[in-house]
Amino acid sequence: MTPELRSLGVREIALDNSRADILAAAARCFMDRGYAQTSIDDVARSLGATKGRIYHHFPSKGELFAEVFRAGMDMNFAAVKPLSDLPGPALPRWRRMAMVHVLQMMVTKPFQRAVWIGVEMHLAGATTPEQRTVFNELLDYRTRYGNLFRATLLQGRDEGVFRFDDLSVTNQLMFMSLNSPIFWYSPRTGETRAQTEALAARVVAYAQGGLVFEGERAA
Amino acid sequence: MTPELRSLGVREIALDNSRADILAAAARCFMDRGYAQTSIDDVARSLGATKGRIYHHFPSKGELFAEVFRAGMDMNFAAVKPLSDLPGPALPRWRRMAMVHVLQMMVTKPFQRAVWIGVEMHLAGATTPEQRTVFNELLDYRTRYGNLFRATLLQGRDEGVFRFDDLSVTNQLMFMSLNSPIFWYSPRTGETRAQTEALAARVVAYAQGGLVFEGERAA
DNA sequence: GTCTATAGAAAGATAGAC
DNA sequence: GTCTATCTTTCTATAGAC
Numbered sequence: 001m002t003p004e005l006r007s008l009g010v011r012e013i014a015l016d017n018s019r020a021d022i023l024a025a026a027a028r029c030f031m032d033r034g035y036a037q038t039s040i041d042d043v044a045r046s047l048g049a050t051k052g053r054i055y056h057h058f059p060s061k062g063e064l065f066a067e068v069f070r071a072g073m074d075m076n077f078a079a080v081k082p083l084s085d086l087p088g089p090a091l092p093r094w095r096r097m098a099m100v101h102v103l104q105m106m107v108t109k110p111f112q113r114a115v116w117i118g119v120e121m122h123l124a125g126a127t128t129p130e131q132r133t134v135f136n137e138l139l140d141y142r143t144r145y146g147n148l149f150r151a152t153l154l155q156g157r158d159e160g161v162f163r164f165d166d167l168s169v170t171n172q173l174m175f176m177s178l179n180s181p182i183f184w185y186s187p188r189t190g191e192t193r194a195q196t197e198a199l200a201a202r203v204v205a206y207a208q209g210g211l212v213f214e215g216e217r218a219a
Numbered sequence: 220m221t222p223e224l225r226s227l228g229v230r231e232i233a234l235d236n237s238r239a240d241i242l243a244a245a246a247r248c249f250m251d252r253g254y255a256q257t258s259i260d261d262v263a264r265s266l267g268a269t270k271g272r273i274y275h276h277f278p279s280k281g282e283l284f285a286e287v288f289r290a291g292m293d294m295n296f297a298a299v300k301p302l303s304d305l306p307g308p309a310l311p312r313w314r315r316m317a318m319v320h321v322l323q324m325m326v327t328k329p330f331q332r333a334v335w336i337g338v339e340m341h342l343a344g345a346t347t348p349e350q351r352t353v354f355n356e357l358l359d360y361r362t363r364y365g366n367l368f369r370a371t372l373l374q375g376r377d378e379g380v381f382r383f384d385d386l387s388v389t390n391q392l393m394f395m396s397l398n399s400p401i402f403w404y405s406p407r408t409g410e411t412r413a414q415t416e417a418l419a420a421r422v423v424a425y426a427q428g429g430l431v432f433e434g435e436r437a438a
Numbered sequence: 439g440t441c442t443a444t445a446g447a448a449a450g451a452t453a454g455a456c
Numbered sequence: 457g458t459c460t461a462t463c464t465t466t467c468t469a470t471a472g473a474c
Contacts, residue, residue, distance in 0.1 A: 018457080033343045036255035039449055051451085052458050061450065120402075124252045166421070169403075173425045176399040177392060183339075184391045202385070206392045206429035213428020237439080258467055270469085271440050280468070 019057050021047060027068045027110035035065060035117050036125070062131055069118045069138050072111030076145055079104050084148040090156035097149065098178055098207060102200040105181045112182045115142065146171060153211075162211045170211070177207040238276050240266060246287045246329035254284060254336050255344070281350055288337045288357050291330030295364055298323050303367040309375035316368065317397055317426060321419040324400045331401045334361065365390060372430075381430045389430070396426040 025046045029038045040061055044050050058064040083097045105112050118138055126135045150171060156162035164170040181203060187196065244265045248257045259280055263269050277283040302316045324331050337357055345354045369390060375381035383389040400422060406415065 032341075034253060034255060034339070036253060037344055040451085041449075050459055052460080055451070056457060059451095121253070122251075125256050164421075169418070169421060170425075172403045173396060173399060173422065176395050176402070177429065180392060180395040183395070184388075199388070202383075202388060203392065205432060206389075209428040209430070209432020210396065210425035211428070213424060213432065259469085260467075269441060271442080274469070275439060278469095 022054060022057055023068055023071055026064050027114050030065065030068060030117055031110040031113040035121060065114065066134050066138060068111060068114045072108060072115040073141050073145060075108055075111065076101065076104050080148055084152065090152050090159050091161045094152045094156060095204060097152065098204045099200055101178050102181060102203045103196065105179055106185050106196060106200060109182050109185065116179065116182060146175065163214055164211065173210060174207050177210065178203065241273060241276055242287055242290055245283055246333050249284065249287060249336055250329040250332040254340060284333065285353050285357060287330060287333045291327060291334040292360050292364060294327055294330065295320065295323050299367055303371065309371050309378050310380045313371045313375060314423060316371065317423045318419055320397050321400060321422045324398055325404050325415060325419060328401050328404065335398065335401060365394065382433055383430065392429060393426050396429065397422065
């Protein structure tokens with residue numbers, strides 16, 4: 001940044017943008033190549049920069065990844081938490097939460113793929129105790145997000161709109177469906193918001209079908 | 220192997236077992252740590268051996284991974300292909316194929332996770348042209364397996380038992396559901412075959428619900 | 439057929455110039 | 457705040473003993 005700009009007080013903004021740029025580039029790289037296979041040089045190169053710039057803003061590759069993970073989860077919480085707090089019958093609330101969740105997966109795909117990678121990594125590769133602590137926090141964050149849906153699933157079962165016996169298995173199946181766009185979705189050129197939402201609605205409908213289907217009987 | 224045994228003609232068998240042991244150990248390591256984060260030393264250590272043993276049987280890490288991938292897909296094809304060739308209405312055939320597929324995911328989980336990792340890797344990390352060729356073969360193998368289900372899905376739609384508009388999206392959603400046990404299933408100690416099948420049946424029921432649900436109308 | 443030892447490459451991280 | 461240069465570790469792959 002030039003001294004002129006800094007003297008105008010834009011220091012914080014510039015700093016934030018620099019960090020945000022790195023986070024977005026890192027998310028893309030982690031999505032494309034996975035965690036271990038992504039080098040800091042890869043991230044830097046995708047920004048037209050070198051390592052020095054990354055390490056000035058983030059102390060380590062692990063911490064950079066953790067911040068990408070956190071950013072992804074922050075976005076999900078901000079979008080879904082308000083809906084999960086609303087009163088009323090389970091089904092319409094579930095549909096709104098699911099729809100917003102799926103749109104999050106589509107619109108912020110690189111960050112959500114990083115979250116997925118983080119969950120898949122489990123604790124493997126986290127060698128030092130500090131790394132483990134950070135990692136456990138991230139996984140806990142993700143679990144708390146998942147719990148936003150559990151209450152509505154249980155309420156829906158009580159109300160007779162959902163049918164399932166094992167909440168954990170059902171939760172896994174539901175999230176696999178709702179998360180799946182992070183693996184196969186990519187926006188068409190010139191895709192409108194309505195088209196994106198139509199696709200998201202199909203995903204939600206599929207998951208809803210899984211939750212309401214009277215399994216064994218219909219065999 | 221001892222000269223005595225070799226003189227008895229068990230050379231092939233011993234070689235096969237050695238390779239099979241390495242493949243199984245490699246599959247576990249790839250499942251636990253992913254491809255890039257798994258070192259050949261990790262695989263060797265999990266066998267109580269050193270690298271030399273691995274490199275005697277496999278020319279490179281990439282080739283070792285490719286063989287794990289192939290072994291996983293071989294098992295899937297052997298289990299599902301005969302069912303997909305059967306005549307008759309789509310729904311019962313789909314249910315049998317789906318059930319067998321899900322059981323494959325559960326029983327051969329390490330290999331199936333390796334297949335997943337391979338699909339996720341896409342072409343990233345495959346640097347040389349030979350590697351790309353091998354990799355494209357693997358992905359093509361996987362695509363051909365997916366196609367076993369496509370015909371039955373289309374037939375089911377014609378017969379009115381499945382409802383969907385986009386075959387590709389539906390295929391993705393279905394496989395995400397049917398594959399999901401590779402991420403969350405682990406057998407309980409002393410789990411019976413009946414219990415395993417009951418769990419698989421729940422997964423199949425969920426997917427079937429997604430396929431038959433009359434999406435938009437039921438909102 | 440498996441081991442030890444090692445060469446060579448890649449990547450995380452740091453130091454210091456600008 | 458970013459870059460270049462470098463240290464250090466880790467890992468693939470190979471060579472050669474047994």
